[in-house]
């Protein structure tokens with residue numbers, strides 16, 4: 001599908017791959033996204049790590065307003081517009097040019113977050129959010145959309161040491177609704193989303209994640225082991 005500026009990632013084989021890690025707070029997305037970037041780089045694949053909202057000057061400014069400036073009142077609909085505005089900028093300014101240069105993109109959160117936080121948990125009309133997402137992305141879809149899932153109790157306890165952002169400050173019921181919505185969306189749309197159990201150790205989660213990424217790798221790199229597989233093989237040898 002063409003993007004609104006007529007800019008769209010090419011379809012040729014050397015185009016970079018677009019991988020998204022999404023899910024409820026405290027699922028370990030950011031740690032796993034960093035690991036994934038370093039693992040891909042180790043295999044010789046140039047990889048850009050991005051987060052939503054953010055990744056551009058406009059996106060980082062919008063992030064501050066959305067998540068930190070809690071004294072500024074925002075309705076869920078306004079939140080949805082702002083998240084989508086940050087996304088539109090990121091897709092045009094960073095994601096499409098990177099993919100077209102052959103760079104892989106790993107993005108911490110994407111469209112499912114808006115559907116979950118602002119529509120399913122926040123009350124904005126679901127279809128309206130889907131339409132906004134289609135406009136903001138210009139039809140750019142991830143090659144793998146991974147949903148790292150943990151029950152909200154685990155998520156909340158893992159994040160207990162950090163200050164709440166605007167979304168987390170909405171309370172435990174909101175966070176329970178968020179976790180349930182991520183799970184049900186991923187279960188209902190298995191061709192679009194891959195649900196990954198994030199409740200294991202970081203090492204266990206890495207293995208589940210890597211299984212989903214391997215089919216995307218260029219053939220010559222597929223057989224190469226991840227760092228952790230190498231470590232395990234070494235410790236079994238000794």
Ligand code: TMP
Nearest residue numbers: 052053083109110113114117165167168
């Ligand atoms: P994080 O970078 O720590 O995941 O924080 C991002 C926060 O923004 C998190 O609470 C989820 C929220 N969020 C939305 O509510 N809607 C969105 O569309 C996105 C991308 C994030």
